Amino acid sequence: MIKTIAIIVGAILVVGGIVYVTQSGGPPVDVVTASLAPIQEYVDEQGKTRLPRTYVISMPFDARLGEITLEEGDHVTKGEVVAKIVQEDVEAEYDESKAAVERLAASIRETGDKSVEQTTRQQAEFFVDSMVNTVEAAKTRMTASRSRFEYATTYLQRVQQLIDKGAKTEDDLDRAQLQKVESDTDFQTDALTYQAILSIDAATKLLPSMVSQYIDRKDLSVAVLQQQKAEAEARLRTAELRMQRSTMTSPVDGIVLTKELTSEQQVAAGTTLLEIGQLSQLEVEAEILSQDATRIKPGDRAEIYGPSLGKEAGHGIPMKVQRVYPTGFTKVSSLGVEQQRVLVILRFESGQLAQVLEQHGLGVDYRVQVRVYTEEKAQALVIPRSAIFRDVSGNWQAYAVSGGKLQRRNLQLGLMNDLSVEVTQGIESGDQILISPAASLSDGAKVTPIENSP
Structure with a gap:
């Protein structure tokens, strides 16, 4: 029964269609x-928000980092402390370096004081001058002793000749012999004294040179100490620089994008701690196929739209092409096809970004749809x-x-x-x-x- 009805209805529809077409x-x-x-001609592509520059806060040197209380999304101002190294460590290093500089400065002052040595050299010069007279006196005395000895010898010979003639007595001979012995002894003594004084004079003449050499050695010691002081001052400057760098501040007014560490811990130099950015500089990047990128130029009108913005194509948020990168890159599509693409940067219209951030809550690396208008005609x-x-x-x-x-x-x-x-x-x-x-x-x-x- 039902099949029969269906056949009848179908027949009616076919007949009705034929009648309609015929009429x-x-x-x-x-x-x-x-x-x-x-x-308009346009290029549609997926894009994402980005910042042209982010500011990385990293460890300046190996040290123990204090707790970081900031969280992602926190606003910071330029100069605000965002991370800090444990101060006791850097202060101890600074105090040690400062003490080393002060100790070496004191040693330089002590070693550089030559007042005693200068006085000693003056005394040595006086000794040299006085020894000149002493040597002359000893030489004169020796000469006189030699003359007396020669006279005593001659006189003894005369007495011996006069003894034979009876003009002198044995007593005169004994006195002449005694005089010769005494004068000989005096001469030998004065000769030895003269030689000794000559030796003392030679040694005395070396005294000023010895004192000058000692002063020169003190100058060398001062130079060594000054070099050591320069090295200690360099370590002090490093310690001062570490003191300054131990307190890390935000370079700009911005927002904390990422935070890598939280609790107090030993951290190696160069480790990233925070990343700070300025959402007021937010822009959009899109990877455009190279054959489409040739039609895009800076200043072209563009827009972003999509579910994240609640906007449809043709009614998106207006933007401008800021820059088309001069070099492309190869990217494999989701279907496994190699594509040559070019990075295109879009900037928000003047004064519009603040409103977009407030209304749509855009952040960094948010996915959006990009449309760039390459050519337009009003009619x-x-x-x-x-x-x-x-x-x-x-x-x-x-x-x-x-x-x-x-x-x-x-x-x-x-x-x-x-x-x-x-x-x-x-x-x-x-x-x-x-x-x-x-x-x-x-x-x-x-x-x-x-x-x-x-």
Whole structure:
């Protein structure tokens, strides 16, 4: 029973369709009226927010880091302390370096004092001068002793000759002999004294040189101490620099983007502690296919949209192309295809970023959809993109409806995007154009046009 009813209903529908087609002259088709309208060419691509520069706070040297109380998202001001090394460690190093400099400075003052040595050298010079007279006196005394000895010898010889003649007595001879012995002894003593004084004089003449050499050695010691002091001062400057760097401050007014460490611990030099950025410098980057990037230039109008912003294409947040990178890079798509892409940077319109941040809560590395308008016309003859197709020769064509029949027309196109296309030749304003033509349709076929909104 149910099958019978279904067959009857189907038959009725087929008969009704045949009657409709016969009466209307052809099957119904959707058409739009070609009209003048604005059109834009654009490039659509995924993008993400970024900062042109971030400020990394890192460990300046190996040390023990105190607890960091800041958290991601906290606002900081320029000069605000964001991290701090345990101060007892750097203060102890500074005090030790300072004490070493002061100790060496005292040693230099002590070693550099030459007052005692200068006095000693003056005394030595006086000794040298006085020894000149002493040597002369000893020499004179020795000469006199030699003369007395020579006289005593001559006198003894005379007495011996006079003894033989009876002019002198034995007593005179004894006295002459005694005088000779005494004068000989005096001469030998004075000669030895003279030689000794000569030796003392030679040694005395060395005293000023010895004192000068000692002073020179003190100068060398001072130079060594000064070098040691310079090294100690360098260590002191390093300790002072560490004291300064031990307190790390924010270089800008900004926000904490990342925080790597929290609790107090020993940390190696160069370890990243915090990353600070300025959301007021937020921009958007998009990786554009290189063949599309050639049509983009700085200053082009753009927009961002998508679910994260609650905006649709064509009604997004306006932006401008800031920079197109001069070099591309290879990226593998989700389908495993290697693509050559170029990085394009977009900047917000003046004064708009603060409002966007407040309304949409954008942060760094947020995913957005990017549309860059490469060319625009305020008035052009526009039809839907779905109305055009290519023939076997690759020419663009479309079906126009005239007098209830299809007319295949060759087209010359201008601007084109995903939804619309500009026709510069082949149709006129007001022509009815078939939308999404079926492959079964042909030129001259009868149809019944049904107008659609463009």
